[in-house]
Amino acid sequence: MFFFKKMVVIFIGSSFLSIGINFFLVPFELLDGGIIGIGLIINYLTGIQAGFSIIILSIPIFTLAWFINRSYFYNSLHGMLFSSFIIDLFAASHTPFIPPVLSSIVGGIFVGLGIGIMLRFDTSTGGTDLLAQFLSKLFNINVGFMIFIIDSLVIALGGLLISKDTFLLSCVTIIFVGLSTSLCTWKNRHKVYP
Known part of the structure; x- marks a missing residue:
């Protein structure tokens, strides 16, 4: 029953994440x-699928998890693999259907809900979400806030490769990702992750 519940959570979280990325971002x-942002940068610059890039970029963090805390490794491996698969599955070209500002907000909410749902049930997409779990436990800071800090650094780096408008809209996106993730994990803020 536990495994089935975990798989349902991973499916729902990954679906929200993929919808946010592919239909709005x-x-x-x-x-x-x-790692998702870095995967998107690679996708925009080279055409390599974002999900595939996420898997490759997550290898060092999963290696760290293997040695530091294997439960982090096991709890996140399925989430990372499945969400990467779903992201690439829905990666067909999508025509924008709402304005860019609204798209950045709605996309951020969907991505944040996907990440937050998985974190709430002790799984994640791995990557920097996994790193954020380590740092959240270490510094006793809400995991959503820690993700926001890491995301800000990636957006700042990505800002060197994109236009000012896209950079500003991406900043709006990560604000809503952070807020949505924090709301989903709020009751877990004092929980010690396995």
Whole structure:
């Protein structure tokens, strides 16, 4: 029963994440933060699928998790693999259907809900979400806030490669990712992750 519940959570979280990325961020070449953001940058610059890039970029963090805390490794591996698969599955070209500002907000909410739902049930997409879990536990800071800090650094880096407008809209996106993730994990803020 536990495994089934975990798989349902991973499916729902990954679906929200993929919808946010593919239907709201990609049409305007907006960025999320963390490994997903780096995967999107690689996708925009080279055409390599974002999900595939996320898997490759997550290898060092999963290696760290293997040695530091294997439960982090096991709890996140399925989430990272499945969400990367779903992101690439829905990666077909999508025509924008709402204005860019609204798209950055709605996309951020969807991505944040996907990440937050998985974190609430002790799984994640790995990558910097996994790193944020380590740092959140270490510094006793809400994991959503920690993700926001890491995302901001990635957006700042991505800002060197994109236009000012896209950079500003990506900043709006990560604000809503952070808020949505924090709301989903709020009751878990004092929980010690396995």
